[in-house]
Amino acid sequence: DPVRPWNFSAGPAVLAPEVLAQAQRELLDWRGTGASVMEVSHRGRDFMDMAEEAEQDLRTLMGIPDRYAVLFLQGGATQHFAQLAMNLAAPGDSADYVVTGHWSQKAVREAEPYVRTRVAASTEADGFRRVPSVIDVDPGAAYLHYTPNETIHGTEFHRIPESGDVPLVADMSSDILSRPLDVSRFGMIYAGAQKNIGPSGLVLLIIREDLLQRTGRPMADIFRYARHVERDSMLNTPNTWGWYLAGLTFKWIAAQGGLDVIGERNRAKAEALYAAIDGSGGFYRNDIDPDSRSRMNVPFRLHDEALNTLFLEESSQAGLLALKGHRALGGMRASIYNAMPMAGVKALIQFMRDFAQRHG
Numbered sequence: 001d002p003v004r005p006w007n008f009s010a011g012p013a014v015l016a017p018e019v020l021a022q023a024q025r026e027l028l029d030w031r032g033t034g035a036s037v038m039e040v041s042h043r044g045r046d047f048m049d050m051a052e053e054a055e056q057d058l059r060t061l062m063g064i065p066d067r068y069a070v071l072f073l074q075g076g077a078t079q080h081f082a083q084l085a086m087n088l089a090a091p092g093d094s095a096d097y098v099v100t101g102h103w104s105q106k107a108v109r110e111a112e113p114y115v116r117t118r119v120a121a122s123t124e125a126d127g128f129r130r131v132p133s134v135i136d137v138d139p140g141a142a143y144l145h146y147t148p149n150e151t152i153h154g155t156e157f158h159r160i161p162e163s164g165d166v167p168l169v170a171d172m173s174s175d176i177l178s179r180p181l182d183v184s185r186f187g188m189i190y191a192g193a194q195k196n197i198g199p200s201g202l203v204l205l206i207i208r209e210d211l212l213q214r215t216g217r218p219m220a221d222i223f224r225y226a227r228h229v230e231r232d233s234m235l236n237t238p239n240t241w242g243w244y245l246a247g248l249t250f251k252w253i254a255a256q257g258g259l260d261v262i263g264e265r266n267r268a269k270a271e272a273l274y275a276a277i278d279g280s281g282g283f284y285r286n287d288i289d290p291d292s293r294s295r296m297n298v299p300f301r302l303h304d305e306a307l308n309t310l311f312l313e314e315s316s317q318a319g320l321l322a323l324k325g326h327r328a329l330g331g332m333r334a335s336i337y338n339a340m341p342m343a344g345v346k347a348l349i350q351f352m353r354d355f356a357q358r359h360g
């Protein structure tokens, strides 16, 4: 097998090599159909079987209760920033938002044409360096939306916020399937696939069925979650390739031992990397409040920004890819999703130590 470099991309991100290898093996002839999964009807037996199995595997992995529908949609998480407001809020309703960084801000902005948004908590005044400890939930809100993991700022909630009877809606694009989760605490969970699931262009949506008939707002069928549920995510042609890759990834997670094992690995990986940053004598820095640090996206800065270019050049030569931080923040960011093993994190830590020694 070719040795691949360690890929720390924030998304689209590294996928498990076993998943890619299986997709490669099946590319020219999937299930004896004489075609790839991309070349057969989504209404044919083979695709329908695969699609159903992927959903069942996900339900088992996450322990999704029967009263929740699972959808495999399109449009990216960004489209659902707007679409969830159309579906969960009636005209004139107000909805609560927790603002913890770039993605939750965007979720507010995109919902604004459809619902009166209200900020129930914000950490902007603290430079988004932590998640809020108190959320002022309006009991009359149509829903409370939050972003459990801020991919750019590198913060993560390590507890599910209390929302009382207000349905809790979570954009889990960058932390879904990263550890066990009590799905019953949520009204709706959604996630763009391109971090822990598969290729971009697929959005996974888990929604409590009583929320499907909420608003009476006139809208085209294609926007209505209830219609997608009625038609098993095949109201129109789904992202067949994405669905298939997601299914392979669910089986891969199960083969690793499920979310308990994955969660423990992710905890250990993040702990090792933060320890290396904190123990670097100030050469590297992460300013996020330790209780709010993300296990998925680890932003860090070099003490001397003039070394950034050299760090990126040398790390890439050492087989460590995509460490450049998001343009909004600068610095570095190592994304260490499920498919990044501890060996990759150790290679990064070793490189960081060597680099600091040579340039300290």
Ligand code: PMP
Pocket: 011, 075, 076, 077, 078, 079, 103, 147, 149, 150, 151, 152, 171, 172, 173, 174, 192, 193, 200, 201
């Ligand atoms: N939410 C979060 C937390 C993200 O990380 C991203 C993408 N990185 C998005 C939303 C936007 O996803 P998409 O590009 O699929 O619309």
